[in-house]
Amino acid sequence: MTVELLFWQGCPSYPEAKALLEQLLAERGIEAPIQMREVRNQAEAVELAFPGSPTIRIDGRDVDPAGAGSPAALACRVYRFPDGRTSPIPSRQQLEEVLS
Amino acid sequence: MSGVETAPTFDLPGVDRRNHSLEEYADAPVLILVQSCNHCPYVLAWEGRIDALQREYADRGVRIVAINSNDAAAYPADSFENMVEHAREAGYSFDYLYDESQEIARVLGSERTPEAFVFDADRRLVYHGAVDDNREEAEVTTHYLHDAIAAALAGEAPPVADTPPVGCTVKWRS
Numbered sequence: 001m002t003v004e005l006l007f008w009q010g011c012p013s014y015p016e017a018k019a020l021l022e023q024l025l026a027e028r029g030i031e032a033p034i035q036m037r038e039v040r041n042q043a044e045a046v047e048l049a050f051p052g053s054p055t056i057r058i059d060g061r062d063v064d065p066a067g068a069g070s071p072a073a074l075a076c077r078v079y080r081f082p083d084g085r086t087s088p089i090p091s092r093q094q095l096e097e098v099l100s
Numbered sequence: 101m102s103g104v105e106t107a108p109t110f111d112l113p114g115v116d117r118r119n120h121s122l123e124e125y126a127d128a129p130v131l132i133l134v135q136s137c138n139h140c141p142y143v144l145a146w147e148g149r150i151d152a153l154q155r156e157y158a159d160r161g162v163r164i165v166a167i168n169s170n171d172a173a174a175y176p177a178d179s180f181e182n183m184v185e186h187a188r189e190a191g192y193s194f195d196y197l198y199d200e201s202q203e204i205a206r207v208l209g210s211e212r213t214p215e216a217f218v219f220d221a222d223r224r225l226v227y228h229g230a231v232d233d234n235r236e237e238a239e240v241t242t243h244y245l246h247d248a249i250a251a252a253l254a255g256e257a258p259p260v261a262d263t264p265p266v267g268c269t270v271k272w273r274s
Binding site: 013077087 | 140142145175266268
């Protein structure tokens, strides 16, 4: 399993997302390391199809497919949940679904 | 504490399609400027609480004014037209102004969205920083902005005068 966390330093949410991801990986006994990749400029954002920070991909699959196609941007990513709430990080449920 | 000591003068277009100036709020015993925008998930997390504060203190004359200074060329979601739409959808009870030149953000020394600046009746800065201490409303333990408004209305110093704002960076023009 490959676990990637793409982030932009201008958004403060990636440490929280990383901690949640680490917790879920540990709970499942998954030993795959989290590959941290910093996106430093707009050109890299476009190259990596980076819709905002943080973006987590498991085996290349975005944990939030609905938001994966947003335009590439150096910005905080908005995660929208079924109950209408929004968040700067994916939900535990979103991560659990792609890790199961 | 933020570098600004007194409220900056401004005259900016609002989402109600008329201009608003500092002088317009002269009767407000407390004026709060909030650096804000449309696209940031931290703004989305806190805007409901900011709106609730405006509604709670409206009958005391307190005014909250949100200001978007982000570069809309690089971040189209933060354009003026999208501000109008966002304020309508979110049901803002406070004014929401567009600082296209980014001058007000520079004078305030803003770094993040959202970032609050509370000015007393003499328009001296008495609180700067976060709305409260947790993005998750259910987990908030200290209501910095609420406490600062209440203190300013009572003519007292807020229990906390400065906190680090948590949110997206202000999107400056390159």
